[in-house]
Amino acid sequence: MNTDTRETIMAAAKPMVQAHGYSGLSFREIAKTVGVKSASIHYHFPAKGDLGAALARRYTDDAAAAFEAIAARTADPAKRLHAYTDGFRLALENGNRMCLCGILAAEHDDLPDAVKAEVVRFGDVNVAWVAKVLSEAGVKDAEARALAIFAAIGGAQLAARSRGDITVYDGIVESYRAAGLIPA
């Protein structure tokens, strides 16, 4: 039951993208970790964009599954949103990394179209879920507010990462709640 090489490649590449971005993702580095030659990666992912798109697609699917799990665990909107913001905290906990699609968003101009499309889909999935939570809580303009919360969380992650200090993330998110952006 040896592990699928394709899976091993994706597992090695994911944290690399979260730390160094798409442009910083190196086939030769992945190859070293996986134990193959860099040319072999191209057998599983013809071009770098194919790997990037596969990573972003799975990241979004995993997020969607996590959202469902949160919704199943609690019906309280405030608690659901706490679990939501905690989810983005995880990346920072894991070696000051970023949300995979967050760092990809910054690299927009250098992304193949397939990767760009997955980044947009990640946003759509996030906004749709947050909007549902908000509207169930009776928040007006739930869709617009959800997009604002999604964007704000990405910004909090960016600010915390630039200082290499996860407490910066916590403080910013707390301010979002105190100011009324995120229902508390």
Add this chain to the structure above:
Amino acid sequence: MNTDTRETIMAAAKPMVQAHGYSGLSFREIAKTVGVKSASIHYHFPAKGDLGAALARRYTDDAAAAFEAIAARTADPAKRLHAYTDGFRLALENGNRMCLCGILAAEHDDLPDAVKAEVVRFGDVNVAWVAKVLSEAGVKDAEARALAIFAAIGGAQLAARSRGDITVYDGIVESYRAAGLIPA
């Protein structure tokens, strides 16, 4: 009165970083634009980090000057903050680019220390100015709120850039005001 080569290099490099980031900044591309060979860039900026730090330093200084100009133009906190969020809108207007220090923040792990330090200073200058505006407006926890606003604006820029749609930025910022994050 021929233009200083060092200045020409910085002028060429700035929009490149705002579009492609630090890692996407190419000495050979700069050289083509400036009309010299890539090796010549190293005469003015020994390493890429020296150029990156110089760009971030000037970007911060320019921002500080712009903040002073805003404060001199109007005393109304809401108007000052409108001018502030408009400032970040400019980068998006200019070819869907990002705040130079915003895109650098995403690349934190691959930045030389001198560049990292300038990115942090940009944040400090922003937060200090916004905090002053907020405290004059009687907002409590002005420092924390200023950091939250700064982060949120960065996130709005990131979200808008990922969709290549400046109206996304406008909508998010409007939501920030509607929710009470930014005094309106």
Add this chain to the structure above:
DNA sequence: ACCTGAACACCGTTCAAGT
């Protein structure tokens, strides 16, 4: 079916050499 070595045009960097 899966992997590799070698080549290609890119990259930042270095340095001896030019003017």
Add this chain to the structure above:
DNA sequence: ACCTGAACACCGTTCAAGT
């Protein structure tokens, strides 16, 4: 003082060749 050509080790990609 300022610039350059050539070399170095990197990069993604391609492809003929292996098993």
